[in-house]
Amino acid sequence: MDDQDSRGIIAFLETVHPYDSLPQDELARVATSFGRRDFAEDEVIYRAGDPIAALFLVLQGSIEVLEPSGGLVSLLGPRNSFGERGLLRDGIAVTTARATQGAAVLLLPEAEFRRLIDSYPAFERFFQRGRATEAREADITSRKVGDLIARAPISVPPGTTIRAAAQLMRDKQISCLAVAEGERLRGIVTARDFTNKVLAEGLDPDLPVDRVMTRDPRSLSPDDLGSDILHTMLEHRIGHLPVVDDGRLVGMITQTDLTRYHAVSSAVLVRDAATAESVADLAAITARIPRLLQQLVGSSQAHEVVTRLITDIADTVTRRLLALAEAELGPAPVPFLWLACGSQGRQEQTGVSDQDNCLMIDDAATPSDMAYFARMARIVSDGLDACGYVYCPGDMMATNPQWCQPMRVWRDYFRRWVHAPDPMAQMLASVMFDLRPIGGVASLYSALQAEVLEMAAQNSIFVAHMIGNSLKHTPPLGLLRGFATIRSGEHKNTIDLKHNGVVPVVDLGRIYALIGELPAVNTRARLVAAGEAGVISTSGARDLIEAYDLIAETRLEHQARKVKAGLKPHNFIAPSDLSDFERSHLRDAFVVVRTMQSAVGQARGARS
Known part of the structure; x- marks a missing residue:
């Protein structure tokens, strides 16, 4: 070679x-x-x-x-x-x-x-x-029925008219309704029932729906397996199965759900995104990500696998938007590199993500070339927003001229941030130390990254300021082994599993990478590398990794539960929603994070 x-x-x-x-x-x-x-x-x-x-x-x-x-x-x-x-x-x-x-x-x-x-x-x-993720994603037979429920059940009381039930099914775009008294299942009614038992027989549509429902239908429990769904449907030639937990209706599984399940895997979404012809096509693909999140978490994937697979989709969407931009604008006039920072840069995206990105451009670019890249940035950023990766509230995007610059400007940025670490410089450096190439010429960044890591690690004042900046996010620990919950507002009595959960560990990982001149960007990879390089002790690395795993997995499980309930995923969880066992272990994880923060804070004092 x-x-x-x-x-x-x-x-x-x-x-x-x-x-x-x-x-x-x-x-x-x-x-x-x-x-x-x-x-x-x-x-x-x-x-x-x-x-x-x-x-x-x-x-x-x-x-x-x-x-x-x-x-x-x-x-x-x-x-x-x-x-x-x-x-x-x-x-x-x-x-x-x-x-x-x-x-x-x-x-x-x-x-x-x-x-x-x-x-x-x-x-x-x-x-x-x-x-083995993709194989497990496709293997529905070993999944629990409860993990396969696509959304909360839709039901009507037995006295609901046939007409009203049919109208509800039309409005909700479903083929089956549960008939229930409270949470107790009494029967189900399907679109086929309306055809065969109402229209074909000339039945009055104002009669109660319980006249045509199937009483005491076959059902499964949340703890049954996907294989039970397949066997029951095939054996009894039915396409709808209620899911009942101790007599309480908790969901409905249909043949459409099974088809949709097999159609949602990270490989399929990446394939579809890579060949999408329009922003609308891409948006339809990313709309399937919450269901993928639910599937991955339900199949007990490690959090770093879940977030990596979800980030892969964002990467593919971004590269496809870059290709669509070049198809519209013509080939790029000089080499360029689109980079992501934030959670996409670290390959840690979940079901809640905005966009953080920038453009690095070859120094040969002319003013007219820069105008080309400004148009490219707008096309890609608008496309990402349409796909659910909303605009960054802090305007850390390539559409901001500050973050769409030739390489010589980027080198000057990093030099100024390192040598004059005021609060704004610390914030910007924290974001930009999480950069990862997505599309374009990756070699534009590799030399700069090595140069910046070396320059930053050798500046003890900069490192001390970065450490201080990293300690602004603290774990939500209260007195008497409790949690410090949010005291007011929309999320009162909850803890923020992002800003007070994973972010403190993300900040620590970034500091370790800086001190050790470690090129890894992913937080878990940084923690592993820091332990191997002796930046932190072997036991400290092990404890912090285990704490991070627990916090990150709790966050993903919470988001998956929201998706399953038909709600938008978020990062706020009420401690009362956790078992005593879960609360105890989560608090222990936060204690580990605070301990490691204290240790790095003492190191800051030694550097100052």
């Missing part, structure tokens, strides 16, 4: 997790280990049962991964890996992989793959714990 090819692979790997967590010298070495193969449309890469000796990474095109029975496991695009399940099971493929269009694939030899697994916890965690 020549130097140009190697540089191209390095630039590509810098945008792929977990390779983006590797030190630069290691990344350069790994890049030389990859080989490349091109596959024609419909060409089989390997079949289930074949020996495989490499990890596959999609560079271009699309790959479908199939179960031995032929069922689709996932559809993969650029930056997705496959084949690891075989490597982790004695080198025998457990699925079949086939190119669905012309594809270019990078191959990492098995020995190198295993070395990375053994040497870097980020690789071990990503591949051994997280990469």
Whole structure:
């Protein structure tokens, strides 16, 4: 492989997790280990049962991964890996992989793959714990029925007229209604009942709906499995199943729900976003993210896997909007790089995300070129807002001319922030230290990132100010082993799992990365790297990672519950909604975070 090819692979790997967590010298070495193969449309890469000796990474095109029975496991695009399940099971493929269009694939030899697994916890965690995700997403049979309920049940009392029930079904765009007294299920009525029992028989539509309902219908409990849904529907030839918990109606499962479930996976959403033809198409795709969040959390995925998969969709949407912008404006006149910061930059997006981004542009840009990029920024930012990634309240977006600049201006920004760390500089530096390339020429940023990390780490005054800034968000700990809840307003008596939960840990991770000159941007990866580099003690890293995992997973579970209830997800949870066990462990996690904040605060005093 020549130097140009190697540089191209390095630039590509810098945008792929977990390779983006590797030190630069290691990344350069790994890049030389990859080989490349091109596959024609419909060409089989390997079949289930074949020996495989490499990890596959999609560079271009699309790959479908199939179960031995032929069922689709996932559809993969650029930056997705496959084949690891075989490597982790004695080198025998457990699925079949086939190119669905012309594809270019990078191959990492098995020995190198295993070395990375053994040497870097980020690789071990990503591949051994997280990469069966797509298969589990598609496996409905082992999921609990309660996790598959799409929304709260819609019901009417038995005395409701047939006409009113039909009108409600029309307005709600549903094919079935539960008939209940209070929360007690008495029957169900379907659109087919209205056709066969009302219209066909000439029945008066003002009669009560209980005249045509199916009484005491077959039902399942929330603890039954998805396989029970399939078996019951197939055996009894029914398309609607109430879900009842101790006589109380809690949901309704329909054949449409099952179809919708199989249509929502991160791979499918990424595939659809990558080929979307308009902003409206992209918005329809991102509207499915809350359901994906619910599915991922319900299948007990680790929080860093859930947020990574959700962020992958935002990345793909952003790249597609960049492509649509270039299709409208013409090719970019000079090299550029679109970067995300905030939760997208850290690959930590949940069901609640705004947009934080910027544009770095080659220094050769002329004033007319800058006008081109201003138009590009507006197209992409407006598109992101239409897709649910709302405008940043602080205007940290590429549409702000301050954040759409040539590289020489960006270098000057970082130098000024480091050497004159006033409060505004600290805030801006905190945001910009979470930058991650999304689309364009990634190498524009790599040299700047290394330069800035070194410059910042060597400035003790800047580090001390950054530490002070990071301590502004504190865990919600009250007296007598209680929580300090919000005292007034819309979210009274709740705790903010974002600003007082995950953000304090995010801030700590950023400080550790700064002190240790660690290139990782993801918070958990930063904590792992800080422990490995000796920035914090091994025990401190372990405790903080476990605390962060608990806080982040509590936040995701809370958001998933809101989605399941048909509500918009948010970050505010009432302690009373948690069990005694959950409250106790969550408080212990907050205590760990406060302890680590105190330790870094003492280090600040030593630096001042």
